Amino acid sequence: MRKIIKKYLVYVLLVITLIFCAIGITIAYAHNDHPEIPPPKENYNDETLCVEPVEVMRKEHFTFVLDHRDKTVIDGIRTKKHSLIECIECHITANAKGEYARYSEETHFCASCHQFAAVNIDCFQCHADRPEEAIRKAINPNQTVDQSSEQKIQHYLQFSNAEH
Amino acid sequence: MRYKLEIDTNIDHVLNDSSDDVVYEVDLERRNFLRNAALVGGLTIAPGVMLYQTAHAKPDDEPVTDKHRWGMLIDTNVCQEDCDACVTACNEEHGLWDLGRPKTDAQWIRKLNIKDKLTGHVTSLPMMCQHCEHPPCVDVCPTRASFKRADGIVLVNPHTCIGCRYCMMACPYKARSFIHEPLVDQLPHAPRGKGCVESCTLCVHKVDRGDNNTACAEACAKDGHQALLFGDLNDPNSEISKQLEKHGGVQIRADLNLNTGVRYSGL
C-alpha cells in the first residue's frame, strides 16, 4: 500500500497543482473587466500627468512611497510630491453619487489594480484610504446631527469587521 | 495652492464637548467660511500669507535637526481636577476612538489625580509620553521602531514595529498603548493600525507644519487654563525656556535621569 502511494504521489501532486493553476487563470480572466474608477482630481502637470511619468508610476509607485515614508517618519521631511496622503487626496475621488470607495472595494483606485494583480499590501490597515473629507464624513455621516456614542461604535465596528 | 490651504488650515473641525464622548462634528458653514476667507487671503497677498502662517516651520524638504528640542511645561497649579479638555482634544486630533473597552482602548494623554498620603493634598495633572532624552523604550526596542527624532520627539515607526510590547514594559510613565483591534477610518495625518504600539507624538504633524503648538495645549488655552505650554527647550528666548528658568520644572521619576522633555511645575 505504502509503495503504491509513494509511486503515484508525484503524479497526484502534479495534477492537483495543474488544477489549481487552471482555476487561478480562469478566475483572473473572469475578473478581467476593469471596474469603473473615478478619475483623479487633476493632472499634476501636463507633461507627466502624475508626479512621475505614468508608465514609471505604474511600475515603481511603491518605491517612491516607501522611500518617502522613511524620510517622513524618521527625518520629518514633509514634501508633498511622493506623499501617500497626496496620492489619496488626488486619486480617490467621489463617484457620481458622491461616494468614496474604501480600499476593500474594487472601485478604489489602488484596490482596482491590486486586486487584479493579486498584490497584498498593508498600507491601508493604518493609513487613510480616502481623502480627509471623506473620512470625516464617514466618521460622522450626518455631520451636524450628534450621534450617540453607541451608534458610532456600532458603525465603527461594522466597518472594522468588514475589512476582514 | 489648494492642498496647502487644506492642510495648513487646522481650524476645519470644531470641537464639541457637550458630552464626555469624543464627537466629530464638522460645521460646514464655518468650514466653508474659513476656507473662503483663507482663499481670499491667499489670493490677495499670496504667497505672503502662507509664508507668514508657516514662519516657524522648517522647509518641507529639510530633515529635522537638533537645533530645536521640543518640550512641554505643565503647570499643575492651574490644571483643573475636573477638566479633561487636553484628553478630548488629543483623541479628536488623532482619531482615538473610545470602543468601550477601557482596558485596551488607547490613551495617549490621560489625567492623573495624585493625593499626597501625608497631607491629603490633591494635584491634578496630564500624563503622556515624556519625550525623554534617554528613552527606555528606545533602548529596549529590538527593531529600532521606537526612536527619538533629532528634535527630541520620541516616536514609534509603525513600519518596523513588530508589536512585541517590550517598550510598554520599559516605559516608566505607562505612556504607551497597544492597538488591540483592526481600525478603519483613520485620519490622514494620524495613521495607526492593529498590532503596533503607539503613544503621544507631541503632535509631530502640527510641529512639522509650523503650528508651534499641540492639540492638548491649544485646548487647554482655549478653556482658559493655560496649564500646558509647548515650546523649544533649546531656544533660550522661547516662552517655555523663560518660564522654566523663572519657576523651574521637575521631571517625573527624576531618579531615572532620563532628562524628560515634558516638565511639571507646582509639584
Next chain:
Amino acid sequence: METTRFSSIEAKSIQYWILLSALGLAALIGYLSAHHMDVEGHHITGMSNQIIWGFPHVIAIFLIVAASGALNVASISSVFGKYDYKPLARLSALLAIALLVGGLVILVLDLGRPDRLIVAMTIYNFKSIFAWNIFLYTGFIIITGIYLWMMMERKMNKFTKPAGFLAFIWRLILTTGTGSIFGFLVARQAYDAAIMAPMFIIMSFAFGLAVFILVLQASYAWTHRSLGDAMLDKLRKLLGIFVSAILYFVIAKHLTNLYATEHHGIEAFILLNGGIYTFLFWGVQIVVGSLIPLALVFIKPMSQCRNCLSIASVLVIIGGLAQLYVIIVGGQAYPLDMFPGYEVSSSFFDGVVAEYSPSIWEILLGIGGISIALLIVTVSVAVLDFLPESLSDKALKLDTAKAS
C-alpha cells in the same frame, strides 16, 4: 570508547501514531487560535495596556528557560567529563532544541505583527536585550545542532568536547539574556534586579531537568526499553540540588527587596496581599513546586519510587510555571510607582492592581507551543538514533567501566 547502542524507536505502534496525531492537532489548534488573535486583534485576549505580557509569555519563557536547562545533562558529560551521563547526551541536546523552538513559536505568534518577523531578523538595535536574544536563540539552535552532529557522527566524535563546551557557554549567556529581559527593566519595581539573570540560570537547571526526566521516563516506558534505577537516581539527586538552589535565590531576592523601603509595596503584594499572586507564590511555587518535590526526592521511602520522581518532576514544572506567572504577570499587575508617597488615580488604571485572566486563545496558543516541542522530540526519536537501546544498570556499568 563507545559501547552504548543507540537506535531510533520503531514508529509502528498505534499508540505512537495516536500520540503524534494528538500533538499535531494541539499544535494546529494553537496556530489557529494565534491566527484568530491576529485577525481580531489582541482585545480578545486577557492582555491589555496594563498586563502587556500574559499567559503565552509565561509558557514561552518557561520553554526557553527549560530548553537551556535541558542541555545540562549533555554538558555534564561533555564538559565536566562525567561519562555516566553520556548515553543521555543526545536526547538532552534534542530536547533543548525542541523546547526552544516551541517557546519561540509562541513568542512570534503572539507578536502584534507576526507578519513582520523579517523586520526583526533584519533590523537590529544592539542596545536591546531582545535583539541580542534573537542572535542567542538562533545561535543556540545552530550550535546545539552542530553539537548533536559531533555526537552522532562517528567521524566527528573527537570534536564533541569543544562543541559541547561552546554549547554550554552559549546556554549560560542565553539564559542570562532571557533573565535580563526583566532584569534590565529599570522602570518597574518588580524587575530591575541583577539577580534575575543568575536566578533564571538556576531555574533553567531545574525546569530543564524536570522536563528531561519526564520525557526520558515516558519514552523508555512506552518503547519498553529498560531504564535502570542507577541513572534515575543520579537525575533525582540533581533535581533536588537544583530545586534547593532556586529556593536559595528566591529567598535572596526577596530579602534584598525587603530591606529597601522602596520595594516594600511590591514585596507585600507578592508575599502578603496580592490575592492570586500570593497564592501562586506560597501555595504553588514554594509548597507544591519546591518543598513537596524536595521531600519526594530526598526523603525515604519516596526517594526510592520511580513514580515519585515523575510526580516530583511534574510538580517542579507546575511550580516553575507559577514562579514565572508571578514574576511576569504579577510584576505587571502591581501598579507603576510614578509618584512615591502619593495615591494615584486615573481612567487608565493608574495606582490600581491590574486584573488579568488568560483567554482560551492564549491558553490554546501556549499548549500549541508545548505540543510543537514534544512533536519535534516524538518525530526525531523515531527518525534518528537518539535513544540508547538500554539504560539498565547493567548496560550503564559497562559504559562507565569502558569510559574510565
